[in-house]
Amino acid sequence: MKNRLKVLRAERDWSQADLADKLQVSRQTINALETGKYDPSLPLAFRIARLFEQPIEAIFQDEA
């Protein structure tokens, strides 16, 4: 699954650690999400969508 997390984070000038703090996950998790090594759980995807005030499908795209 692709995502726009890195772009959205950069637009707000947040570091990975800043975003991790806001989402209450580890910086490693943010890094794994951005590099496509990990797909978030549904609750985390919703938290991300709420944080960036965008629908989930605008942040995460299915590669199929």
Add this chain to the structure above:
Amino acid sequence: MTLISRFSKVYGSSRLLRGLLFGVIAAPVGYLLGHWLASLPTLGDWKPDWSDLLAVTVGLLMVGMGVGILIVSANRKALGRQLDPERGVPATPAQTIYYVQNAVVLLLAGVMIVTPVAVRAAFDGPPVIIASIAMTGLIALFLLQSAVNLSVWMRSDELVRRAMVEIAALAFMILQAALFLWAAGQKLGLLPVLTLWDATPVMMAVYLLISFVVAWRRGLT
């Protein structure tokens, strides 16, 4: 706020898994040490076999990793740099505790797997009282380690939990397949007899290897 979310800013997997990388280097050292131990004059007739040497190797590896993590955890600034090189702020007390817990889990696992070999080496055919004391200690350590392990799980975020579940699932699949195939070969008289103790250090070694692979795949190294 749930217990999990309260502790969700506490992570340590990266450090732990870098420790596993250290383990790859330390393994040959442990193996050589095991061989050296085997070459020492024995107490009585007892001689360590391959599974004893593997147990000592894996155990010392785990103890080494645990000590390494403890050393880093003792310095909150160093730990902070490991956790977040970008900001480099000192680790929080909760993060430090999390790392220490990871270290304790490794240390206890290492001590537990070495103990039966050490007792056997010290007392060839240990008296029942000594064996009972050792077994009681092992059960106590096992319970303590289980409690700390549970705490680590509760403090981990979803990525680390996912990695733990994947490690457990992969280890189960690989080890149960190996167990069945070996047992079948043994029953058919094609393979030598393995004891439960022979299988234990093999299981631990495979588990460590799988941990490293999963951590690498998930970007936790």
